[in-house]
Amino acid sequence: MTFWLTVTGMLAxxxxxxxxxxxxxxxxxxxxxxxxxxxxxxxxxxxLTPSLQGSYGEGEIRVAGAGVAALVAWRTRNLGLAIAAGMLTFWLLRLVTP
Amino acid sequence: MAGLEGFRRGFVAMAPLWLGVVPFGVVYAVLAREAGLSLLETQSLSVLVFAGSAQVSAVGLFGAGAAAAEIVFTTFLLNVRHVLYGLSLGRRIPLRGWRRPTAAYFLTDEAFGVTVVSHERTFPFLLGAELSLFLVWNLSTLGGAVAGAAIADPGALGIDLVFPLAFLALLVPLVRTRVELGVAVASGALAYALAERLPGGLPILVTGVAGSLLGAALTRGRPGDAVRLDDAAREVA
Structure with a gap:
């Protein structure tokens, strides 16, 4: 119910x-x-900043992924590419860090 | 019919921008599903609100447990710029009767930019450009919402990182001057500090107003008109 009330407000x-x-x-x-x-x-x-750290104690590799995403966004201005690069970096670092 | 031909030209003029819209629509839908919205709710936002940045922010706020008023006011902050586009378009294209609310409902940064650049300032052309984007935005929303539902265990994959990455990728192209960089850094720091003290969407709301006031104060003496045209050109690029 709250959802549809919010959507009505957003529409208005x-x-x-x-x-x-x-x-x-x-x-x-x-x-x-x-x-x-x-x-x-x-x-x-x-x-951006409050959601970057996350709640699973993986703050450092999340920030590293964000750094790569920022670089790709800056060079290509492509949203999908930047997110993909950031997530890939995050997953790779997750594999190699204990 | 001249009207149909104009509509077709507007529709096609928007096509080069589909490439940027599709990933944005997919990302929005995946974020919405990740924030716990149903397929119907995810699609409804794209049909009824039809404003990418506001939709992405709203689902982020839904996920953070923000109050309805906070989400609506953040939406207002992000979308009130359309007043500028309307003021500019209303002077170029005469809109009577049903045409005015129709043109208003589907108005976006992109449709404004494409129409102003085209020099074909007619209602059919504008509507063609507007509906072109509306169609692609909603189709990519549907695609992303269905694909998002297929992700088995989002928590274990760390998919929630897509939120800050999406905001970062939206932010970076907007930052081109030193003042813009200063406002971005100051806003990020303020929101981070406030997030530990204030609940839900309040830090975003307070920071949105404070950061924009800071930017407006720091650019005093520069003509507003230059900023407006600059923005539209950037959205289209």
Whole structure:
């Protein structure tokens, strides 16, 4: 039940944002245009760090996998490739560490 | 019919971006299943919300046991940028009656970018580009959701590492200037510190607002318009 309530809220704020721009005839203040530019950067970074360590005591090799994923993402800008490289690194390190 | 021809051109203009959308849709669906969402719930988000970053964040928050209000407000933060695209498109393409809510429902970064770049500013072209992405996004969601269900024991494989890896791979291409790097590092550090003290999705919400305020304050004096066009071009690239 909570799930569908959440989805209804997500639908409302998303459609509201998409519709408001098409219906309005104004300019957004420059400060808030710049604010919006930084939202995905701040949110993705905030989602990243608390979930990186994990809860199975494999923090070091998880971080190593993330390092490889970051490098691949930076070079290729390819989401699927970056995740695959990170997971492969993690699994390989898991095999060789006791 | 001129309308159908425009629709077809819009649909095809989006095709080069399918290559980037498919892995994103699959990753979203695998994460959603990993967070405990059913096939129906996973697909519903793609049909009803249709916003990749917000969907990926939401399933991460669902998994962390965040409250509904936290998930909705984070979604708002991530999607309110569409106001900018609407403002820009509304001035270029006259939309009357049912066309306005329809164009709004399916509006994405990619459809905005492709339409602005194409110089073919008509409703059929815009709708073609929009539905092209909607179709591929939902098909890749379905594919990923079915494949995700086939993973036998996700816990033993350490599949939950896909979450931070996905956020990292989404973040890295966005960071191109020193201010952007500073905001990313500061936000990551703040969220890490807050995660031990605050429950559920609150650290992400607080950090999302604080990090964006920091970025806006540090880029004072730069015109907002340049940032906006820059963003759309980046999404399309």
């Amino acid at each position: 704020v998303t459609f509201g944002s998409r519709y408001a721009g098409l219906a309005l005839r104004t300019e957004l203040p420059a400060f808030w245009v710049r604010f919006l530019h930084f939202v995905p950067i701040a949110v993705f970074a905030a989602l």
